[in-house]
Amino acid sequence: xxxxxxxxxxxxxxxxxxxxxxxxxxxxxxPGVTLSFFVANMGKVQPRAVALxxxxxGGGIRLRMxxxxxxxxxxxxxxxxxxxxxAEGIVPVILDNPSDHQSGxxxxxxxxxxxxxxxxxxxxxxxxxxxxxxxxVFLVTTSRSTISAAHQARALGGELAGVVLTSSLxxxxxxxxxxxxxxxxxxxxxxxxxxxxxGCASTPYPDAARLGATFPLVSVKGGKQPxxxxxxxxxxxxxYGREAETVGAIAAWMLGKPFAKEIQ
Numbered sequence: 001x002x003x004x005x006x007x008x009x010x011x012x013x014x015x016x017x018x019x020x021x022x023x024x025x026x027x028x029x030x031p032g033v034t035l036s037f038f039v040a041n042m043g044k045v046q047p048r049a050v051a052l053x054x055x056x057x058g059g060g061i062r063l064r065m066x067x068x069x070x071x072x073x074x075x076x077x078x079x080x081x082x083x084x085x086x087a088e089g090i091v092p093v094i095l096d097n098p099s100d101h102q103s104g105x106x107x108x109x110x111x112x113x114x115x116x117x118x119x120x121x122x123x124x125x126x127x128x129x130x131x132x133x134x135x136x137v138f139l140v141t142t143s144r145s146t147i148s149a150a151h152q153a154r155a156l157g158g159e160l161a162g163v164v165l166t167s168s169l170x171x172x173x174x175x176x177x178x179x180x181x182x183x184x185x186x187x188x189x190x191x192x193x194x195x196x197x198x199g200c201a202s203t204p205y206p207d208a209a210r211l212g213a214t215f216p217l218v219s220v221k222g223g224k225q226p227x228x229x230x231x232x233x234x235x236x237x238x239x240y241g242r243e244a245e246t247v248g249a250i251a252a253w254m255l256g257k258p259f260a261k262e263i264q
Contacts (some may be wrong), residue, residue: 024063024070029123030116034099036063037124038070039131040082040092048089049136049161049254050128052121053078055094056143056167056233058106063096072096077142077166077238084244088251091135093128109144109177113151121152125159136161138254143167143203143237150178153186162189164250167198167237170207179207183215191253193218193239193246199230200237218249220263 022041029035037052038061055061055076063072072094074080082092098120101107111117121139128137138161141149146165153163163186170179183190194208196219208217224241227234239246245263252259 027123027127029120035120036096038063038072038094040086042086045086045089047091047132050091050093050132051085051138051140052124053092053094054141054145054148056145060097060106075233077233081243081247084247090251109147112148118155138162140164144169150181153188157187160188164191166193167203169202171202191216195220195236195239197236218261220246
């Protein structure tokens, strides 16, 4: 059976799309590889756009069925804020790592920049467009997954309506990461979102501010007292206590509306 036939069979086995339903979906993406993702329940909210969400760190969220319920790691900024996205009419589609990167440290920075990651994301984009015909599909990322955003925005081009980079990973210790990336090579809309008080050494706000001279930037202040370290989700790095306002600005940009560039 060819890879294309396996892909089509996998899509057919999913059954018809149900706009309001919560689902765990598994797609074949590359020969012998699958990728699972969670589609949130929109309830009575009319979908207006789709957000494919990549978590930070190694990318894995341990997406699974347990006791008849969908379970996954929810502390990261994007999974944690899925209800705020729903309220804005944005369908949260939360991706786990592909099946060949479920162990160890997850996906590497090299993988995030490579063609296998492109193939995985392309399969999810195709499925998202099948389920929500006519709706724009965005890639929304945070922290280390912004490396995916930069490289895959360039690779996927017009297959996406745009890409959102929150708490961008500019440095890895003393090594330049996104600080050295040429964002002028990306031909689709980009939005940067960054907390002014982000205390993580890898994600300094001044680097985001420099990009804000060229690209749209949402700058955030304040929030709750941190409950984790400076590079972890329950801190300014994860927009802790500013989730609703931050998501509101992201959603407005996605929908082509005026958006708050300063969140105080």
